[in-house]
Amino acid sequence: MRKYVPKDNVQKKSYYTDRFHVVPRVPREKVEDEHFVSVVEALAGDVKESYIEIGQLVLHINPEDNFKVLKILKEECGYTQCSEQSAVDYLAKDNEFELFWQLLNITEAKRVRVVCRLANASAIESVEPLFKSANFAEREIFDMFGIKVNNHPFLKRILMPDDWEGNPLLKTYPLQGDEFASWYEVDKIFGKEYRDIIGPENRDPAKIDVEDTKRFSRVGYEVEFGADYSTEEKDIEYSETLLVNYNKKSSKQLDERR
């Protein structure tokens, strides 16, 4: 029987897991720090869950409150920098994305992570008016996950080309790329009808084709491109400019760094 391969998550999985292996969880501590308590209080109604994980406050919110929460955090709690924002793909499990904003307060030296769960195919409000760093970060989210961001000034693909199909960081997207990715250059430069003539891309960097006289396969036995090499001489004289007579005595090895 053919092995079952799930289609909703094609990322690499461990081939063996001990039946009795229980995965522990990183401890989530109660919010006791004075500053963090005041942050949670400032956001009283909007926070669904709050805890400390590895020294940083984690706040779970509703996706529609993101602008409001980040505005309060910026203006009232002093979180003036949004270090990072991105998404995690949970489509296979829950059909939603997890979005997070990593905020930094430089006067208190504290970090807060605001987390929300966004349903598939719904959009999130841009925080670009609050943090300009969101300009690039949200474009990256859009590019990598296909999450639409409302009211972003210039929502366009950032890392992938504009005419790319698919969102590379989705779990459904294979590591080696999909059909579109493998023929992207050929389709674009020559057209689809050239796929058969050019052939699929070879991703083996060590591949040497003896028939191909162009790509280093005949180092030392170079011939013109496409020329017949079957009758050539086997004894090749190397150029003098490449192999100079190496005189060991004339060179000097330093005992110590200069």
Added chain:
Amino acid sequence: MQVSNKLTPFFENLNFERDDNTMVINFGPQHPSAHGQLRLVLELEGEQVVKAYPDIGYLHRGIEKMAENMTYNEFLPTTDRLDYIASTSNNYAYALAVEKLLGIEAPRRAQVIRTALLELNRVISHLFFVATHALDVGAMSVFLYAFREREFAMDLMEDYCGARLTHSAVRIGGVPLDLPEGWLKNLASFCDKVDYELEHTYEALLTENRIWKMRLEDVGVISAEDALSWGCTGPMLRGSGVKWDIRKEEPYELYSELDFDIPVSDRCDSYGRYKLYMEEMRQSTRILRQLIPMYDDTEPQLMAHAPQYISAPKEEIMTQNYALMQHFVLVTQGMRPPKGEVYVATESPKGELGFYIKSEGEPYAYRLKCRAPSFFHTGLLQKLLVGTYIADVVTIIGTTNIVFGEVDR
């Protein structure tokens, strides 16, 4: 989106021929001053930039995707390719994030070695900055002198780990090797050399140089508020008068025990940032000098003892059956960290380098996000370049010190 075919190829919807007085030019991705693969689309009015659009992605290799398909130890050498000017700081930021997730700490000797490597990398990176920045602005000789000293630093790295650019010199849980014989002596002489050259060569050539000052002063001005909002970190933030250094504020490794200053400049321009880089190199050599005597007081243990996650030392693997079994499982299956998420920020030479790791208890990270400082500094270009002259564009790209390995990832 325009329809592209062979006759009208896809060209990013850019209309280069304008009816009004503005002109659109393409800066890069092959421009030697674009620091790699930056493509800037500039709209010019005369010689003044009215709109700048940084186009990135020419070096996109999908490193975050690769992280989801590699075990934690397997991924470590890939982090070398982020900021390839200072690989150890990437290795370290990643290793620290995983260590925080696992809840382990590297032994003391490994910490000394790591801190020394980090600071050595900072010097390497800053020397590279001074060299290329000066070259972009037009001072060729500084490039040659700075690369000479950088070569010595890379020799030191080579003596330690065998590699010059892609070090992988830090492992999750410690370091793989002890320092070779005489390395600390060489390090001390290197510190002296850098300090001497800083004062007598680079600063003598640049700091009071009339052309250098004219090209850098009041170029690329960014206010503290903007710098924070655009996500600037490291020298870009400190150059705007914000005293924020993660080594001091959220100390990791041995930084809490070391004595060093955080240089800040409130000039907000390229010249202030240049001075900052010079001063940071001095502070780095100061840290390196303090680390040298610390090494001798440490135990020889190099990797943390956590058999569930980290292989035992080679000796034990070769002599003890259980250590060998653990090692076999860790190599073939990879370590399984607990479920949870972690974001750890470190001060890389370019700014805040952070790793966000989401673990679901599998040997493969469920999601890894690399917060690269250069990515946000590139985003800043669309604000910073507007209103400047085309001749200053190169200076501003130079002063942001962006490296495309970590912009595109």
